[in-house]
Amino acid sequence: MEKINDIKIKTALEVLNSHDDSKLISHLNSCVHCGLCAKTCLYYLTIGDERFIPARKVELVSSIYRRYFTVMGKVLPALVSARKLDDKMIEEMVDLLYGGCVMCGRCVRHCSIGVDIEYVVRKGREMLAKMGYVPESLQSTVKAALETGNNMGISYEDFVDTIEWMEEELQEECNDPEARIPLNEPGKNVLYTLNPREPKFFPLSISAMAKVFYLAKESWTLSTNMYDVTNYAYFSSHPGEAKAIAQRMYDEMQNMKSGRLVLAECGHGVRSNRWEAPNYIEKGFFFEALTSVELIAEYIRKGRIRPDRERMKDAVTLHDPCNLARGSGIVEEQRYILKNCVSNFVEMTPHGTDNFCCGGGGGQLAMSEYNDRRLKIAELKVRQIRKTGAAIVVTPCHNCIDQLTQINVTYNLNIQIKTLAEIVADSLPVLKE
Amino acid sequence: MPTIEIEEKVFEVDGNGFLTHPEIWDEEVARLIAKYDGINELTDQHWAVINIIRKNYEEKGMAPMIRQICKSAGLKLRQIYELFPLGPARGACRVAGLPKPDGCV
Numbered sequence: 001m002e003k004i005n006d007i008k009i010k011t012a013l014e015v016l017n018s019h020d021d022s023k024l025i026s027h028l029n030s031c032v033h034c035g036l037c038a039k040t041c042l043y044y045l046t047i048g049d050e051r052f053i054p055a056r057k058v059e060l061v062s063s064i065y066r067r068y069f070t071v072m073g074k075v076l077p078a079l080v081s082a083r084k085l086d087d088k089m090i091e092e093m094v095d096l097l098y099g100g101c102v103m104c105g106r107c108v109r110h111c112s113i114g115v116d117i118e119y120v121v122r123k124g125r126e127m128l129a130k131m132g133y134v135p136e137s138l139q140s141t142v143k144a145a146l147e148t149g150n151n152m153g154i155s156y157e158d159f160v161d162t163i164e165w166m167e168e169e170l171q172e173e174c175n176d177p178e179a180r181i182p183l184n185e186p187g188k189n190v191l192y193t194l195n196p197r198e199p200k201f202f203p204l205s206i207s208a209m210a211k212v213f214y215l216a217k218e219s220w221t222l223s224t225n226m227y228d229v230t231n232y233a234y235f236s237s238h239p240g241e242a243k244a245i246a247q248r249m250y251d252e253m254q255n256m257k258s259g260r261l262v263l264a265e266c267g268h269g270v271r272s273n274r275w276e277a278p279n280y281i282e283k284g285f286f287f288e289a290l291t292s293v294e295l296i297a298e299y300i301r302k303g304r305i306r307p308d309r310e311r312m313k314d315a316v317t318l319h320d321p322c323n324l325a326r327g328s329g330i331v332e333e334q335r336y337i338l339k340n341c342v343s344n345f346v347e348m349t350p351h352g353t354d355n356f357c358c359g360g361g362g363g364q365l366a367m368s369e370y371n372d373r374r375l376k377i378a379e380l381k382v383r384q385i386r387k388t389g390a391a392i393v394v395t396p397c398h399n400c401i402d403q404l405t406q407i408n409v410t411y412n413l414n415i416q417i418k419t420l421a422e423i424v425a426d427s428l429p430v431l432k433e
Numbered sequence: 434m435p436t437i438e439i440e441e442k443v444f445e446v447d448g449n450g451f452l453t454h455p456e457i458w459d460e461e462v463a464r465l466i467a468k469y470d471g472i473n474e475l476t477d478q479h480w481a482v483i484n485i486i487r488k489n490y491e492e493k494g495m496a497p498m499i500r501q502i503c504k505s506a507g508l509k510l511r512q513i514y515e516l517f518p519l520g521p522a523r524g525a526c527r528v529a530g531l532p533k534p535d536g537c538v
Contacts, residue, residue: 137447141535152536153495162500197537201499201521204510230537266537368533371448399537402523409471409518 001091002132009085012127016065024123027115028062031055037107037117042357042377043100052100054107054117060093061124090133097124098135099370102377103235103362104322109353125237134236137368142232142241149248150228152196159224162199166207173207174214174430181210182221184256190220191258192292193229193249193273195266195398202398205265208425212296215428216304220262226252229269234276235363246277253287261289265396265419267321267361270328293324293396296424297333300340307427312342316423317390319348319381319404320355321397334396334420341427348384356380358395360403378407385413396420439465449523451533455490458530466528470519479516479528481506486529496526496534 018024033055038044043052050056059081066073066082073082083089105118128134134142145151150159160183167181182188192213198206213220226248233242253261263270272280274289299305318338324330331352338345348355359378364370381404385393393404393415404417436443437450442465445453450469452458463483467475475483485505489497499521503510517524522538 144535158498162498165500195537365537368448402537405520406523
């Protein structure tokens with residue numbers, strides 16, 4: 001790791017010195033050390049090491065704050081547990097803030113006084129990002145997005161070729177040679193987005209959502225220019241890079257003259273595009289941003305699509321992506337959809353806003369450095385899934401899907417894992433006109 | 434640097450088990466990584482997928498699109514997922530000796 005120097009320290013401290021972030025300062029100074037957060041954290045519950053207790057992660061950041069911004073911290077640092085920002089501190093921060101937190105926010109929900117621990121972790125990550133300490137594998141994904149327009153570096157030709165292929169699948173499925181996946185058509189109601197792993201490796205969710213749009217008779221389009229729903233700079237927490245990516249989506253909404261930005265099944269994509277983006281780019285949206293989950297629920301409610309729940313008789317359970325349920329308040333819509341699309345829906349315990357992360361959140365899936373921890377903390381999710389006895393786990397997040405796919409093999413779960421669009425598409429009969 | 438040991442051979446890998454030095458890859462390495470993933474025998478279909486991925490990596494420095502894999506190997510999408518239960522990225526690309534692709538994989 002590159003040694004710390006005065007310039008780096010100065011840049012990092014600017015994050016804590018910000019006069020317009022009174023929230024950060026009050027949350028850094030409010031922890032009462034009650035310890036309730038310990039037993040809400042995946043890392044502490046499965047690994048058992050006290051370093052992983054969420055309050056300890058807050059303490060890392062607040063001890064730096066005390067050292068440089070309080071009189072006692074400057075004069076008698078040992079007395080108030082104020083710590084210098086040095087190489088040892090950096091090592092600890094990288095290990096615990098990047099490598100020891102899925103940013104699931106479960107601790108925040110259980111905090112006795114409401115400290116936004118996840119926010120403090122993000123600010124700690126921001127300090128590290130500004131000093132250039134983002135783990136290499138995470139930064140490589142951010143870099144791909146910044147340089148190529150999508151986080152997997154997919155070329156224009158490859159993208160179009162894949163979409164045309166999925167359009168053929170759609171036509172076959174709907175028995176209609178006119179069924180289409182529109183590309184770059186301005187003035188449509190909906191600009192739809194994708195997680196790049198869909199075109200790259202798992203395109204069935206594209207044709208599934210296209211089938212939903214087709215049957216709902218939606219006016220929609222994809223844009224080849226900007227379709228990537230992810231913003232990995234949300235995870236690295238580099239504000240400038242997060243802003244650059246968020247700005248692209250905003251600009252594309254202007255180019256395409258769409259009224260509704262529909263965010264694909266991607267937890268952090270929803271969080272970063274819908275809630276964080278206006279902060280990153282420092283302006284409000286002139287359009288409506290919503291998730292495909294809410295849109296599908298709307299279609300069912302209005303009778304625009306008519307699922308047949310008898311088609312799926314296997315027991316189906318739901319994994320709530322943290323950024324969707326806890327982070328965005330979308331809890332009932334996915335349940336409403338599933339209850340309409342499958343005949344045997346079983347809940348995990350706990351679920352909804354108290355659900356456990358799959359273990360792949362917070363950028364963990366991209367960070368090879370902490371792979372062993374990621375598989376270890378998944379033990380809780382494995383136990384939850386086993387208890388339901390479900391054959392199929394549905395989750396509206398491609399990141400969760402990849403983590404679940406891996407733990408399915410690692411822990412011999414013997415389940416199928418599907419996106420919500422896939423399960424909905426399977427439940428929709430195609431009626432001949 | 435993490436390593437994995439299969440049949441007494443040790444490989445340097447990243448935390449996710451992708452080869453650190455893709456250039457050491459050969460057919461024997463592919464067979465061993467596959468075995469580590471529970472694929473006991475690599476069939477002609479497996480090899481068709483592996484060879485396409487490998488060729489694309491050597492020419493363009495990245496994994497091919499799943500579209501390219503299906504087209505060149507003459508396989509259906511579902512067959513690829515059946516051949517490699519961990520999927521095209523964590524499964525097939527890893528057996529083909531590629532570094533971990535960026536993104537949600």
